[in-house]
Amino acid sequence: MRAWVVRAGENGERERAALEDGVLVVGWDRLALGHLSDYDTRDEIRAAVAAAYPDEGPYTIGNWTGQLYRFVHEIQPGDLVVLPLKSSRVAIGRVTGGYEYRSGAAEGMRHVRRVEWLVRDLDRREIQSDLLDSLGSLLTVFEISRFGAAERVAALAEGKPDPGRPDADEFAATLTEPAKLYEEVRRRGDGEPLTLSIRDFLAVWGVQRRHPASTEQIKNDLEARGLVTVPPFTDGTLDSRIAVLAGGAEPDESGSSAVSRLTALKAMSTMVNDVLGILGSPATETGPAPSGVSAGLTGRLPEEDDETRAIAYRVSNLDSANRMPECVRVGDSLGTATTLMVLRGYSQLPVLDTDGRLRGVVSWESIGRARMADPAPGLHAATVRGQEANGSDDLLDWIGAIQQHGYVVVRDPDHKVCGLITAADLTVQFGTRVRPFVLVEEIEQRLRRVVDRCIPLDRIRATVPRGRASRVHSAANLTFGAYKHLLKEPDNWAALGWGIDQDHFLAALEECRNFRNDLMHFSPDPVTDDQLSPAQGLLELLRSVDPQT
Known part of the structure; x- marks a missing residue:
């Protein structure tokens, strides 16, 4: 099923x-x-x-x-x-x-x-x-x-409660405030670092998305308590896992910090591969990480003065960049590649070596070119150099290449392939990001139109401070928050002639204002339908009471 x-x-x-x-x-x-x-x-x-x-x-x-x-x-x-x-x-x-x-x-x-x-x-x-x-x-x-x-x-x-994800971190749900996170890290020590998803980590502060205000608050709290995350909690998707460490603790007898000791494990490649197979790197969906080892072993270390990384739109912020793509291996036949491409409707496939590193890409275009030289080419002849990005790269730097070539292969810090971004992925991703702005813009446009049509200018000006009133020539000069003050006045509300409940409308307007303010602070995390639904409901209400297009 x-x-x-x-x-x-x-x-x-x-x-x-x-x-x-x-x-x-x-x-x-x-x-x-x-x-x-x-x-x-x-x-x-x-x-x-x-x-x-x-x-x-x-x-x-x-x-x-x-x-x-x-x-x-x-x-x-x-x-x-x-x-x-x-x-x-x-x-x-x-x-x-x-x-x-x-x-x-x-x-x-x-x-x-x-x-x-x-x-x-x-x-x-x-x-x-x-x-x-x-x-x-x-x-x-x-x-x-x-x-x-x-x-x-x-x-x-069947009417039962949502049982939650099978790999849900029940322990993370107990970390309901930063103080509890701090106590747990201190209790464990660096021998058994605390690992959890970025989603669960943010929930400790009661937030769902990473935007500058919440990120700055979390960074300040971590610094005040001597904590760091490996890799940085600003990298990857919400389901990527991080380790929380006592980065500010004094060095141990060997003279190294907790962060250095954890990172030193990366040199033990066999152990790292075994661990990643258990807990799943950000490129997989295998299960929860064991409490003793962090999925951040292959991640980049946080840099003390790296303010530019606080919030950025990274390649790794796309889900497809953290989902292992279908691929063929060096030594496979070209028939294997074409069969997979037809079955899955793909335009190209990565060609990997035995270590999971990219050796090129086979596409319908490269197959066609290979057959021009040889009617029965092998996979090697149809393999061409592929576009390859690091998960930590700025996504905006790769948009042109993705548009030109149709894809970019994503590699992890060990240069192993961990994802594939296509032009279709970008269309969906940025369509998701644009939708909330379009929705809020229509709400504002409808508010402006009905206010200008129904409420005299002098009453509109009365909403703003006296010193600014002369600069208000229409509702277009009002801030979004001003509509609540304007429409709570009985005469102004009556002028609209709407047969709806004023209190519920003003409450919805305030909820939309908060959503809009949060939206205007950049975040690499998508807005979910659940977060969008209050604004969508307000728009539907406005369309009903003011149906003019």
Whole structure:
């Protein structure tokens, strides 16, 4: 049994029909060519998508092809599916039928799968944050497989609590404040360093994302208590693991610090490899780290004066940079490579040596060039030099190369391949990051329009300090926070003519203001659907009371 997410449109426009008719529905209406199930391979679906959408680039076509192939062929009867709803709740169903094409259905309702809805209104707060994060992709159709997702969705569908990830660090949940973290590090000493995920580490301070304010607070607390993290907690994804050490403790009898002693273990390569196989480096999803050894052994040491690394958008901040890609090995046949590329719909594959280091990349272009010289080339002849980045590199420095070549292979500090970033990954990543800004911008635009239309300028000016009033010529000159003060006045609220509860609206406005302020502080961590839902709800309310476009 597998678990999937199938969205009901970008704005939930197919949500009602999906729930009432008992179906999963996807768009792509230009593919009005009968049953997609008649197309057995990704290449056949890709050709159909490219013909229906001739203005789209190859990476968009590839991304759409993958989603449609999953919807038609990979989702099976008996699989579970999650449908995120506009109401900040989710529905969970069990797939009961194969793909159908309904030629007579309304636009946007033609590609369907039958589903039995088991739960229609599950509160998102019943789902733990790591599983919620997995639901946050902007893709319409995708599988959720990390952290025991299928079993957890099954439990939720039966009305049981989310059991949490199988490798959940129950001990980390007891570290509810910095003082407890400090006491635990002191109790263990450097012989048994405390290891935990960055997500659990941030939770000690009650935060979910790394932005300058929270990062500065945590750094100050660590410095005041003589603690350091290896690698720095500002590097990697939220699920990367770090060790917390007493970096400020005096040297031991050998004259070395706790950090140096931990790092010295890296020289013991056999031991490190065994340990990484147990706990999983940031490139794997193997299980929790044992308490005695840190996943940060191969990580870069924190530098005392390295302020520039406090917050940066690193290559390692992308999930795909920490997920071992499908690959072939030196000595494999070219047939092995092409078979994998067709099966998975890949444009290229890394070629690795026996130590896991990159020896090149094989792509459809390189295969074509090799066959021009030799009708039956081997893998070596079709292997070309690959684009290779360190996980600690600035992601922005690699965007041009990814756009030009379509990918970059990611290596860890030991120069072993640990991930692969494609142009499609960038599209999803930055689409996720842009969405909150677009949402907040529409909220502000709607507020400005209705205020300018309904409230006289003199009353708008009365909201700001007297010395600034002359510079206010419309609602566009107000700060976001000023709307709460403006609209709590009875006359101003009455002027809007809205038949909604004022107190609830102002509370939602304040919650959105806090979300907006947090958003404007750069963070390498994505905004989840759960964090976005209050602002999304406010926007839907504004669209309802002021439907003018």
